[in-house]
Amino acid sequence: MLPRALLHRDFRIYVIGNFFALNGVWIQRIAIGWLGWDLTGSASFVGLLSFFLMIPTLILGPVLGVVADRADIRRAALGTQLALLAVSVLLALTWFSGGLSPAILALCAVAIGAVTALHHPVRMAMAPRLVPAEAIGAAVPIISINFNLSRFLGPFIAGALIATFGVGAALMVNAAAFAPLLVSLSLIHPREKAGRIAPRGSFLDSFRAGLAHARAVPLIRAGILVTATAALSARGVQEILPVIADGSFGRGASGLGQLTAAAGAGALVSSFGLANRPIRATDGLPRASIYGAVASLLLVGCLGLAPSWWLALAIVAGLGASGTLVGVGIQSAIQIRLDDDMRGRVMSLWTTTAIGATALGALALGALTDAIGLRLTLLLSAGLGLATLALELFSYARALRASASSRSRNRDRSALENGLPPP
Numbered sequence: 001m002l003p004r005a006l007l008h009r010d011f012r013i014y015v016i017g018n019f020f021a022l023n024g025v026w027i028q029r030i031a032i033g034w035l036g037w038d039l040t041g042s043a044s045f046v047g048l049l050s051f052f053l054m055i056p057t058l059i060l061g062p063v064l065g066v067v068a069d070r071a072d073i074r075r076a077a078l079g080t081q082l083a084l085l086a087v088s089v090l091l092a093l094t095w096f097s098g099g100l101s102p103a104i105l106a107l108c109a110v111a112i113g114a115v116t117a118l119h120h121p122v123r124m125a126m127a128p129r130l131v132p133a134e135a136i137g138a139a140v141p142i143i144s145i146n147f148n149l150s151r152f153l154g155p156f157i158a159g160a161l162i163a164t165f166g167v168g169a170a171l172m173v174n175a176a177a178f179a180p181l182l183v184s185l186s187l188i189h190p191r192e193k194a195g196r197i198a199p200r201g202s203f204l205d206s207f208r209a210g211l212a213h214a215r216a217v218p219l220i221r222a223g224i225l226v227t228a229t230a231a232l233s234a235r236g237v238q239e240i241l242p243v244i245a246d247g248s249f250g251r252g253a254s255g256l257g258q259l260t261a262a263a264g265a266g267a268l269v270s271s272f273g274l275a276n277r278p279i280r281a282t283d284g285l286p287r288a289s290i291y292g293a294v295a296s297l298l299l300v301g302c303l304g305l306a307p308s309w310w311l312a313l314a315i316v317a318g319l320g321a322s323g324t325l326v327g328v329g330i331q332s333a334i335q336i337r338l339d340d341d342m343r344g345r346v347m348s349l350w351t352t353t354a355i356g357a358t359a360l361g362a363l364a365l366g367a368l369t370d371a372i373g374l375r376l377t378l379l380l381s382a383g384l385g386l387a388t389l390a391l392e393l394f395s396y397a398r399a400l401r402a403s404a405s406s407r408s409r410n411r412d413r414s415a416l417e418n419g420l421p422p423p
Contacts, residue, residue: 010188011130011139015146017184021081022147024177026154027161028088029053030260031170032109033242034162034253035095039102043243047366050239051359052109056117058356065348066206068121069341077126078185080119085178087111092171120355121348128335128343129190137336141275144328148271148320151264159257210345219337222285222396223330224350226293228357229392230326233385234296234319235354236361237303237378238263240369241316248374249309262313266320274328285396286333292325297385304378327354 006012036042036049068076091108094100127143128136161170214220237244238260245255274288299318306312331350338346361381368377 006142008131008135010190011127011142013184013188014127014130015142017181018143019146019150020177020179021181022150023154023157024088024174026150026260026264027158027170027177028112028174030155030158030253030257031162031167031174032105033239034158034256035100035105035167036102037242037246038167039100039105043240043247043369044366045102046242047240047362047364047369049106049109050362050366052106053113053116054355054359054362056110056113057120057352058359060114060117061120061348061352061355062210062345063207064118065121065210065345065352066203067118068125068344068348069206069210071122073122073126073129073190074185074188076118076122078182080115080122081178081182081185083115084112084119085175085182087115088171088175088178092168092175095168095171120351121344124335124347124351125340125344126190129340130188132191133340137332138275140332140335141271141328144271144324145268145275148264148267148324151320152261152268153264155257155260155264157257159254159261162253162257206345210342210349213342214346214349217337218396218399219285220334220346220350222392222399223289223334224353225392226285226289226389227326227330227350228353229385229388230293230296230323231354231357232361233300233365233381234323235358236365237300237381238316238319238323239358239362240366243366243369243374244303244312249312251309255309258313259316262317263320263323266317266322267324268320270321270324271328274325274332284333284400286325286329288325289329289333290393292322292329293389294386296322296326297382297389300385301379301382304375304382 006015032049032053033046036046039045087108091100091105094104094108128139131139157173158170161167161173214224241259241263242256245251245259246253249255251258270292296319299315299322303312303315303319306315331347334346334350335343365377365381368380
């Protein structure tokens with residue numbers, strides 16, 4: 001029997017087309033990381049490339065969330081995919097012409113990151129509108145399964161292509177993978193927005209309203225902070241996997257593919273678990289996400305101490321699983337509490353924080369690895385992350401207590417005003 005979200009035609013079509021595009025994205029990420037390592041042999045440059053892929057989201061993401069809430073969402077999705085296809089073709093042509101240099105590779109990474117910065121709030125706002133509002137909680141884990149299945153397959157495909165035919169073949173497959181999603185986007189029809197539709201004010205007013213809503217709701221505020229803390233260390237280390245695969249274990253491009261696929265396999269297992277037990281609107285910050293954040297930080301420290309390749313693979317699989325518990329669990333908890341008219345803005349803040357923290361983590365971990373070594377870098381990152389997470393969870397618990405106390409006082413006041421005894 002199909003999961004409830006997949007009973008809806010447009011959502012099915014989108015998931016199928018997006019599967020091919022996501023595999024292309026992972027092939028591209030592996031190819032870019034490998035090219036960076038192959039051209040320079042520098043851990044710092046590999047981290048810098050990851051930073052360039054993500055920094056546009058950190059800078060532009062919150063603003064582009066307003067664009068996603070105002071735009072024709074299907075046309076915006078088509079536009080971003082066509083732009084990503086154009087940059088991918090340009091990168092492949094540059095490689096085949098023999099003109100690819102570290103500087104050009106970095107410019108391509110920035111261009112891909114800039115287009116992706118708009119694509120993130122667009123996809124966050126569009127996918128929930130391909131199912132009825134009551135099915136959103138079931139749709140988010142399906143999107144995660146799709147993402148993580150490609151995260152598992154894509155790196156294997158990329159590693160095999162690079163090892164057998166060279167990196168040019170991987171770049172060509174990456175470009176071709178956009179076609180099915182472009183066809184899918186031409187066939188679907190997102191539903192009209194549900195929930196409260198605020199009067200359209202100025203661009204700045206809309207931006208401020210999104211910030212105010214995220215700040216005013218304790219779950220959203222805490223979810224963004226916990227996601228950032230886990231991403232800074234646990235997601236950041238997954239952006240310098242070329243350094244671990246080849247620099248620490250001498251496994252080359254195929255080893256990089258195996259590590260990335262291990263992370264995808266772990267994430268896929270977690271995604272299926274979340275799909276079978278979707279987050280409910282009555283849940284607070286999901287306990288699974290809190291446990292996942294703690295586990296991911298502990299695993300970063302364990303990776304720094306891993307003595308063998310097979311143990312490193314197992315740890316990276318654990319990082320994928322725990323990271324998905326954080327990301328998908330918190331994303332679902334936030335999504336089901338949002339009206340469609342606010343979805344692009346608030347989810348762009350969440351995405352910006354997650355990707356920005358990952359970018360900063362990759363940059364810092366790469367630089368620190370060159371300076372003090374991988375083992376000490378990962379142990380230091382894990383310790384600082386755990387301390388920060390403890391402070392955030394304490395603050396969230398205090399905010400919940402304050403909110404409960406405020407509601408109780410309001411009930412008492414209302415009862416007294418109506419001549420009733422306090423409840």
